[in-house]
Amino acid sequence: MVISYTVGLLPYLLAVAALIGLIFRLLAPLAKLPGPWYTALTSLVLNYHEFTHGRTLYIHRLHQKYGPVVRLAPNEVSFSTADAVKEIYMSGGSGYDKTEFYSLFTQFRTRTLFSTLPRADHSYMKRYMADRYANTSVMKPEVLDGVSSHAKDFLKKCLEGCAAVSYADIYIHLHCFALDGVTHQLFHPYGTHANRDEKDFRLAKEMSYHDSLKSNFALYYMPWASDVVHYFNPPKPAPLTNDYVLKSSAGSSPSPFSLLSKLQAQAKATSMPPHYVPAECKDHLAAGVDTTGDALCFLMYQLSQPTLESERIQGSLRKELMENPSTPFDRLPYLDAVVKEGLRCFPPIPMSMPRYVPQGGSTIEAHHIPGGTIVSCQVYTVHKDPGVFPQPLEFQPERWLDAQGEIERNRWFSAFGAGGRGCLGRHLAMAEMKLLLREVYSQCRTTVSDQMNSDMEMEDQIIASRPKGQCCKLVFEKVV
Ligand code: HEM
Numbered sequence: 001m002v003i004s005y006t007v008g009l010l011p012y013l014l015a016v017a018a019l020i021g022l023i024f025r026l027l028a029p030l031a032k033l034p035g036p037w038y039t040a041l042t043s044l045v046l047n048y049h050e051f052t053h054g055r056t057l058y059i060h061r062l063h064q065k066y067g068p069v070v071r072l073a074p075n076e077v078s079f080s081t082a083d084a085v086k087e088i089y090m091s092g093g094s095g096y097d098k099t100e101f102y103s104l105f106t107q108f109r110t111r112t113l114f115s116t117l118p119r120a121d122h123s124y125m126k127r128y129m130a131d132r133y134a135n136t137s138v139m140k141p142e143v144l145d146g147v148s149s150h151a152k153d154f155l156k157k158c159l160e161g162c163a164a165v166s167y168a169d170i171y172i173h174l175h176c177f178a179l180d181g182v183t184h185q186l187f188h189p190y191g192t193h194a195n196r197d198e199k200d201f202r203l204a205k206e207m208s209y210h211d212s213l214k215s216n217f218a219l220y221y222m223p224w225a226s227d228v229v230h231y232f233n234p235p236k237p238a239p240l241t242n243d244y245v246l247k248s249s250a251g252s253s254p255s256p257f258s259l260l261s262k263l264q265a266q267a268k269a270t271s272m273p274p275h276y277v278p279a280e281c282k283d284h285l286a287a288g289v290d291t292t293g294d295a296l297c298f299l300m301y302q303l304s305q306p307t308l309e310s311e312r313i314q315g316s317l318r319k320e321l322m323e324n325p326s327t328p329f330d331r332l333p334y335l336d337a338v339v340k341e342g343l344r345c346f347p348p349i350p351m352s353m354p355r356y357v358p359q360g361g362s363t364i365e366a367h368h369i370p371g372g373t374i375v376s377c378q379v380y381t382v383h384k385d386p387g388v389f390p391q392p393l394e395f396q397p398e399r400w401l402d403a404q405g406e407i408e409r410n411r412w413f414s415a416f417g418a419g420g421r422g423c424l425g426r427h428l429a430m431a432e433m434k435l436l437l438r439e440v441y442s443q444c445r446t447t448v449s450d451q452m453n454s455d456m457e458m459e460d461q462i463i464a465s466r467p468k469g470q471c472c473k474l475v476f477e478k479v480v
Contacts, residue, residue, distance in 0.1 A: 025040055025041050025074050028040070028074065029368065029369075029370055030071050030074065030075070030077065030369075030370070030373065031071075031074075033069055033070070033071040033077060033367060034066040034067055034069055034070055034071065035062065035066055035070045035071030035072065036062070039071045039072055039073055039074070040071065040074060041074065042073070042074070043072070043073030043074065043075075043076065045058075046058070046072050046073050046076070047217075047221065050217055050460075051213070051214060051217055053213065053459045053460045053461070054460060055351060055352070055460050056350050056351050056378060056380050056458070056460050056465060057380075057458075059072065059078050059352065059378055059381065060378070060380055060381045060384070062078070063078065063080045063381045068080045068081045068084070068365055069364075069365050069367055073374075075372070075373055075374055076354075076373070076374040076375070076376075077364075077369060077373060077374070077375050078352060078375075078376055078377070078378060078381075079364055079365055079375065079376070079377050080377060080378070080381040080382050080385065081365060081377075081382070081385070082382070082388075082408075082411045082412045082414075083365065084364050084365055084375075084377050085377045085382060085412075085414055085418050086418070087362065087364050088355050088364065088375055088376065088377060089353070089355070089377070089414075089417060089418040089419040089421065089422070090418050090419035090420075091419075092119075093419065093420045094119050094122065094123065094419055094420030094421050095355060095418075095419045095420070095421060096355035096356055096357060096358055096375070097117055097118060097119060097355060097356050097358070098116075098117050098353075098354070098355060098356075098421070099117075099354040099355060099356055099374055100117070100220075101220060101354050102114065102115045102116075102117060103115060103117075103220075104216050104219065104220055104462060105283065105286075106279075107278075107279040107280075107282040107283050107286075108242075108275040108278055108279045108282065109275070110273060110275045110276055110279035111279075112125075112279050112280045112282075112283035113125050113126060113129065113280065113283065113424065114283050114287060115283070119420075122420075122421065123420070126420070126424070128262065128266050129259060129262055129263065129266075129280070129424075130424065131262075132185070132257070132258070132259045132262055133185075133259075133424045133425055133426075133427060133428055134427070135427040137257060138185075138427040138428050138431050139330075139427075139431070140257060142188075142255065142257050143184070143185060143257060143428075143431075144431060144435070146181075146184040146185075146188065146191070147181050147184065147431060147432050147435050148435050148439070150177055150180035150181055150184065150193070150195070151177065151432075151435045151436045151438075151439035151440075152439060153177070153180070153193065153195040153196050154173055154174070154176070154177040154195050154436060154439070154440075155439050155440055155443075155444070155476070156195070156196075157173050157176075157195040157196070158170065158173060158440075158474070158476045159444075159476055159478070161173075162475055162476050162477075166449065166451070166475065167449035167451055167452070167473040167474060167475050168473070168474060168475075168476060169471050169472060169473055170296075170297055170300055170301075170472050170473075170474050171208070171293075171297050171467060171470055171471050171472045172204065172205065172208060172471075173195055174292075174293040174294075174296045174297050174300075174436075175194075175204050175207065175208040175289055175290070175293035176192075176194035176195045176200075176201060176204040177194075177195060177292075177293070177296075177432070177436060178288060178289045178290075178291075178292035178293040178296075178432065179192050179194050179200070179203070179204045179207065179285075179289050179293075180192050180193060180194055180195065180200075181288070181292065181428070181432040182284065182285060182288030182289060182292070182425070182428070183248070183285065185257075185258065185259060185428055186248075186258060186259045186260060186281050186284055186285065187248040187249075187251065187254060187258055187259075187260050187281070188254065188255040188257070188258045189251075189254070189255060190247075190248040190251045190254065190260075192204070192244075202240060203240045203241060203244055204289075206238055206239075206240045206241055207238070207241055207285075207286075207289055207290075208289070208290070208293070208470070209470060210236050210238070211236060212236055212461075212462075213460075213461055213462060214229060214233040215229060215230050215233050215234065216462050217462070218230070218233075241282070241285070242282075245278050245281055245282045245285065246278050248260070248281070249263075249277045249278040249281050250278075259280075259281065259284065260277070260281065263276075263277045263280055263281070264277060284424075284425065287423075287424075287425060288425050288428070288429065290348065290461075290464055290466060291348040291349065291429065291464060292348075292429050292432050292433065294346075294348045294464070294465070294466045294467065295342060295343060295346065295347075295348045295415075295429075295433060296342075296433055296436060296437075297467055297472050298342065298345075298346035298348075298456070298458075298467065299338070299339070299342030299346065299433075299437075300437075300440075300446060300472075300474065301448070301456055301467075301472050301474070302342065302345070302346070302395050303317070303338070303441075303446065304446040304447050304448050304474050305448065306447065306448060309395075310395075313338070313395070313397060314441065314445065314446070316334055316397075317334055317335065317338055317437070317441050318441050318442065318445070318479070320332055320333075320334040320335060321335065321438055321441055321442035322442055322480070325442065329431070329434040329435055329438055330430075330431075330434065332434075332438075333401060334397065334401070335434055335437060335438065336400070336434075337397035337398065337399075337400035337401050338397045338437065339430065339433050339434060339437070340397075340400050340413065341395055341396060341397040341399065341400060342395075342433075343413075343415035344383045344389065344413060344415065345383070345393075345395050346458065347379045347380060347383060347415040348415075348464050348465065348466075349379060349415070349417070349463055349464050349465075350378060350379050350380035350383075350458065350460075350464075350465050351378055351379075351380070351460060351463050351464070351465065352376035352377070352378045353376055353377075353417060353463070354374050354375070354376045355374070355375055355376060356371075356372060356373070356374060356375075357369045357370065357371050357372060357373045357374075357375055358371055359371040359372070361373075377414070379414050379415060379417075382412055382414055383412065383413070383414070383415070385412060388405070388408055388409060388412045389409065389412070416429075440476070442480075443478060443479065443480045444476045444477060444478055444479060445476075445477045445479050446474045446475065446476055446477075447474065447475045447477070448473070448474060448475075449473035449474060449475050451473055452472065452473040452474075454467070454468075454469025454470070454471040454472065454473070455467070455468040455469040456468070456469065456472060
């Protein structure tokens with residue numbers, strides 16, 4: 001009797017509890033922030049866009065409608081200004097702590113530089129490996145010669161493709177180039193040559209065509225249901241990548257400039273867990289392949305468009321490169337402007353980089369945000385502010401050559417993140433991109449192939465975006 005009475009009451013009790021929950025959410029401090037009404041109550045709409053690869057553009061539309069501060073979910077807020085970037089990512093040096101979202105990026109079940117959450121642990125790790133990526137290290141001939149030789153392999157491969165079938169799929173060959181470039185720095189002499197070695201090419205393909213978005217988000221949001229989601233969307237195994245990383249990390253006498261030599265020495269001197277060296281190396285591999293490859297892919301596709309403007313820009317770039325064959329690649333202003341504009345328009349990590357507001361709360365863009373709130377800036381939107389980048393959707397390298405507004409533009413440019421947790425590999429990435437473009441455009445003209453029918457729209461992954469069709473067919477014509 002008592003049991004059936006209680007069971008009968010259950011729906012009412014649940015309804016009251018839900019109502020109280022809703023009232024609390026509507027009275028919470030974040031409920032007063034700009035944003036669609038439903039984001040004060042639920043994160044479901046945001047989650048829907050995440051699972052369907054559309055988070056970045058959804059948030060961008062919200063910023064266009066609501067301004068630089070937008071509530072995304074009951075506990076999450078997005079900002080889109082340089083001041084917010086400074087506060088969230090640079091205050092105290094490294095900004096606010098990363099959220100558990102970064103646990104998705106552990107490697108071999110080990111936390112790496114990228115996936116370590118507390119600031120203090122991160123600073124300790126960064127101290128012993130940062131010198132390998134400092135500009136002075138990257139500019140050494142043993143690094144640059146390696147990257148240049150991989151750029152030559154890329155061009156050779158593309159010219160062979162054009163001779164055989166009239167086009168080259170730069171999507172995969174740029175991923176090969178990025179893999180070769182980063183493994184040169186990580187593992188030399190155990191780096192890959194994916195644009196000329198069939199075995200390494202298979203490794204590049206395994207890394208480039210992964211599709212782990214749904215299984216990763218399921219793991220993050222619904223660890224209890226991840227078995228079911230994994231059943232329908234099994235995470236793609238990466239046996240070639242794991243095998244390559246484990247074997248290379250154990251290689252003897254790596255070159256002194258490589259990250260491996262530093263990590264092996266550190267492992268010997270301290271009591272690191274056995275999987276630490278391969279885990280850190282795999283992390284840098286993952287950080288350096290899709291990013292550099294996709295940045296170049298979007299950029300070269302843009303330069304190859306059949307428009308007078310793209311032809312003009314490609315022509316200006318070629319002119320600078322041909323007239324200055326012996327000028328160091330980092331002293332070519334137009335090349336620099338083209339790369340920066342590419343990263344502004346098509347940042348390979350355009351998405352939110354989530355951080356926790358510290359205990360006690362903080363003030364961002366004049367709003368008090370309680371401690372524990374997830375906050376972020378998405379680079380895609382920060383880079384499209386019309387007050388800083390007039391005609392933000394237009395690809396205009398010349399904007400970077402204009403002295404007026406230079407400081408402000410650089411303040412808003414955040415393709416490599418910002419602060420102490422910004423990109424460790426940015427100098428390597430810039431060198432790779434510039435050396436590759438120099439190799440191609442000092443001797444070739446590129447156009448979009450008439451057989452190109454793949455979608456080049458940006459498609460969100462977990463934190464990076466890639467060309468949706470994962471294929472980009474260009475024609476390479478020698479001009480000298
Ligand atoms: C165009 C190419 C690249 C872009 C746009 C890029 C962008 C970024 C961004 C935005 C972050 C911060 C992410 C966050 O806070 O969630 C990051 C972190 C990182 N990147 Fe890159 N990256 C690029 C290439 C590379 C390369 C070639 C490497 C070399 C190994 C690399 C290694 C790293 C590492 C290790 C971190 C973590 C740093 C830390 O937590 O201290 N990246 N990158």
